[in-house]
Amino acid sequence: NPLSPPSSCTKGPGPVIPATPLLSFLVRVQETALQTYGKSNFDPKHYVDLPLKSNLSTTVEAFDKLPKTEDGSVSVKDFEAFIGKYFTDAGDDVVYAEPVDFVPEPHGFLPKVESPEVRGWALEVHALWKNLSRKVSSSVLHHPELHTLLPLPRPVIIPGSRFTEVYYWDSYWVIRGLLASKMYETAKAIVTNLIFMLDTYGHVLNGARAYYTNRSQPPLLSAMVYEIYNRTGDVEFVKKSLPPLIKEYRYWNSDIHELIIRDAEQCNHFLNRYYAMWNKPRPESSTIDEELASKFLNDSEKQQFYRELASTAESGWDFSTRWMRNSSDFTTLSTTTILPVDLNIFILRMELDIAFLAKTVGENAITEDFLRASQKRRKAFSSIFWNENMGQWLDYWLNNGADCEEPQTWKAENQNQKVFASNFVPLWIDLFNSDIHLVEKVTKSLQNSGLLCAAGIATSLTNSGQQWDFPNGWAPLQHMIVEGLSKSASMEARTVAKDIAERWIKTNYVAYKKTGAMHEKYDVEKCGEFGGGGEYTPQTGFGWSNGVVLAFLEEFGWPKDKKIDCD
Numbered sequence: 001n002p003l004s005p006p007s008s009c010t011k012g013p014g015p016v017i018p019a020t021p022l023l024s025f026l027v028r029v030q031e032t033a034l035q036t037y038g039k040s041n042f043d044p045k046h047y048v049d050l051p052l053k054s055n056l057s058t059t060v061e062a063f064d065k066l067p068k069t070e071d072g073s074v075s076v077k078d079f080e081a082f083i084g085k086y087f088t089d090a091g092d093d094v095v096y097a098e099p100v101d102f103v104p105e106p107h108g109f110l111p112k113v114e115s116p117e118v119r120g121w122a123l124e125v126h127a128l129w130k131n132l133s134r135k136v137s138s139s140v141l142h143h144p145e146l147h148t149l150l151p152l153p154r155p156v157i158i159p160g161s162r163f164t165e166v167y168y169w170d171s172y173w174v175i176r177g178l179l180a181s182k183m184y185e186t187a188k189a190i191v192t193n194l195i196f197m198l199d200t201y202g203h204v205l206n207g208a209r210a211y212y213t214n215r216s217q218p219p220l221l222s223a224m225v226y227e228i229y230n231r232t233g234d235v236e237f238v239k240k241s242l243p244p245l246i247k248e249y250r251y252w253n254s255d256i257h258e259l260i261i262r263d264a265e266q267c268n269h270f271l272n273r274y275y276a277m278w279n280k281p282r283p284e285s286s287t288i289d290e291e292l293a294s295k296f297l298n299d300s301e302k303q304q305f306y307r308e309l310a311s312t313a314e315s316g317w318d319f320s321t322r323w324m325r326n327s328s329d330f331t332t333l334s335t336t337t338i339l340p341v342d343l344n345i346f347i348l349r350m351e352l353d354i355a356f357l358a359k360t361v362g363e364n365a366i367t368e369d370f371l372r373a374s375q376k377r378r379k380a381f382s383s384i385f386w387n388e389n390m391g392q393w394l395d396y397w398l399n400n401g402a403d404c405e406e407p408q409t410w411k412a413e414n415q416n417q418k419v420f421a422s423n424f425v426p427l428w429i430d431l432f433n434s435d436i437h438l439v440e441k442v443t444k445s446l447q448n449s450g451l452l453c454a455a456g457i458a459t460s461l462t463n464s465g466q467q468w469d470f471p472n473g474w475a476p477l478q479h480m481i482v483e484g485l486s487k488s489a490s491m492e493a494r495t496v497a498k499d500i501a502e503r504w505i506k507t508n509y510v511a512y513k514k515t516g517a518m519h520e521k522y523d524v525e526k527c528g529e530f531g532g533g534g535e536y537t538p539q540t541g542f543g544w545s546n547g548v549v550l551a552f553l554e555e556f557g558w559p560k561d562k563k564i565d566c567d
């Protein structure tokens with residue numbers, strides 16, 4: 001791929017970004033906390049989010065002196081006294097920031113929402129941007145060594161609850177909502193922060209914490225810049241963003257994330273996978289990962305499993321049977337040997353966005369290069385991911401032990417024929433949704449897939465207890481599929497899009513009225529119920545859900561007399 005950096009592909013164990021001394025110490029504190037309190041209501045992330053009051057060495061010394069029993073536990077009294085003396089509360093270093101562009105009812109807000117009831121709720125959701133707006137405290141800026149929270153120059157919108165830092169892919173849907181709320185400055189500030197991370201660490205981090213430096217998340221920075229430009233026409237913003245976007249493109253097409261597949265016509269395709277630069281337990285979930293890995297006796301198997309866990313977190317779908325070779329055995333997680341449909345769609349979108357944005361600022365040579373790259377990837381979608389019988393695009397499984405140097409030959413049996421919402425994400429891209437015959441075929445396939453439920457699109461058909469599986473529905477997945485279908489010239493596709501959007505709006509509304517909150521995920525089998533499963537308790541707030549509801553209400557509106565309760 002001529003747009004990729006030169007390959008420095010090496011065989012053997014992959015790269016690792018070392019943890020900071022503070023982070024390694026907080027993982028020890030987390031382990032002791034688990035021994036001390038036990039598993040019930042234990043959230044490991046809490047301990048790696050604790051800000052230090054003073055320097056690390058004094059704190060470590062005090063920790064080492066705590067009287068410990070043989071199993072590593074400390075008395076609750078001693079542990080609490082230690083935490084109180086040496087740490088401020090988790091979240092103390094993330095402070096409220098008044099959004100500069102928030103007004104209670106923006107001029108021209110959701111013009112198609114005529115129902116007073118729905119309008120009232122939409123204004124409450126809009127007001128949640130104020131609750132979720134944060135900046136780093138001055139201690140983070142002046143003493144970053146005391147915090148795992150990373151210093152960022154501008155305010156952010158956080159997802160909410162335990163997620164008190166900005167997240168990469170969440171920000172795309174947060175921004176879609178902010179644009180409906182006419183909060184353009186807040187939207188641009190988020191992008192400025194993500195670009196700051198890209199400049200500082202070489203990639204946009206999963207989130208703004210020291211424990212996320214070893215991986216990214218689904219790459220949607222170019223899509224954020226595109227949407228903001230589309231609303232504001234701010235050419236200066238595009239000029240500033242273009243070089244970082246090209247830098248990010250190179251990151252995703254560098255050796256660890258890029259592989260070559262040779263199709264039946266002997267044509268090579270450069271495609272991408274998730275791959276974290278980490279081979280230990282995820283610090284934010286260290287106690288959980290260690291327990292999960294306990295079945296492996298051999299160190300190199302353990303390290304590979306830890307890399308799979310972190311790479312799955314990079315995918316944003318943590319966790320799901322989608323990444324498991326055997327869907328009933330979590331330890332068969334194999335994310336690094338999968339070419340995911342959605343990741344490759346995000347990179348195709350990056351190519352198209354960069355081509356468009358470069359044209360906007362007169363960089364025609366860049367436009368040409370990126371259009372060429374997008375045409376190649378478009379072909380790869382037909383040869384590698386498309387399955388004509390199913391009318392869906394399927395993830396492609398690499399042979400075990402894949403390395404980046406040797407092209408692998410495409411085999412039909414390596415397409416994962418299980419149904420996931422991600423199989424329909426290509427519809428989001430105009431190259432696909434503008435083809436009416438294709439859209440009609442894929443729409444039929446979606447209708448027959450089993451994913452369409454009473455309250456939205458299910459993530460998969462497998463009820464595994466993982467959060468990115470049935471019966472959970474996630475706002476980003478609803479949005480990409482609905483937006484794709486609704487752009488099509490096919491009447492049938494547009495009707496399906498509107499129907500899904502209405503079901504999703506209803507379930508968000510009814511759950512909000514019942515619980516007083518917007519939720520991170522919903523149960524698509526039961527209208528008005530939030531989702532569950534996974535390694536942490538269900539969270540509220542919630543950035544991307546708010547963004548998608550506002551974007552749907554802006555697009556589809558709500559008539560004056562239409563009911564909004566669950567039928």
Ligand SMILES: OC[C@H]1O[C@H](O[C@H]2O[C@H](CO)[C@@H](O)[C@H](O)[C@H]2O)[C@H](O)[C@@H](O)[C@@H]1O
Nearest residue numbers: 159163167170206282284313316317318
């Ligand atoms: O602490 C466990 C994991 O939590 C995050 O993942 C989930 O929340 C994110 C924020 O809303 C979301 O982006 C992701 O899709 C969710 O699965 C975090 O991103 C993971 O890295 C972390 O291990």
